[in-house]
Amino acid sequence: MKHIAIIWGLGGVFLFIGSAVVRLTPHAVEAVSGGLTTLQWIVAIIWALFMLVAEGYRGFQKQFSPRVVARSKYLSENPKPLHVLFAPFFCMAYFHATKKRKIVTWCLTLGIVGLIVIVRQLSQPWRGIIDIGVVLGLAYGLLWIAIYAVQCFTGGKFDVDPEVA
Secondary structure (H helix, E strand, O other): OHHHHHHHHHHHHHHHHHHHHHHHHHHHHHHHHOOOOHHHHHHHHHHHHHHHHHHHHHHHHHHHHHHHHHHHHHHHHOOOHHHHHOHHHHHOOOOOOOHHHHHHHHHHHHHHHHHHHHHHOOOOOHHHHHHHHHHHHHHHHHHHHHHHHHHHHOOOOOOOOOOOO
């Protein structure tokens, strides 16, 4: 059950985020391939850099990715059938987390869903420009989940609070 918890927990999170990268990439490519004005290129570059720092570095590398791996490690060491069944959601801290972590997780999710609804209403190239930054931030986050997983499960130094309740 230990290995199932790790594989399903991290794999499920990876698939969830990876599917967003796959779905959004065509919009980003379409925006760029359709030709951008100088202003649109400037906005795209600034937005991409902002998202790499804000979403990728600050959101994923420093917070989400290490916590996901820490929670998968915790789950592998303390497997409960229901938690393992819903391991991706466990790893993302939707349940069996501290009160603060659950509030932050659910509020972020609601905010992201709201932003998705708004961005879908934008026409090209602006939707694609937004998606460029999102794709870069998400891909960067996936990279750090993989890096932390290797570090954690191959005996490297990994001391991150899983924030379980």
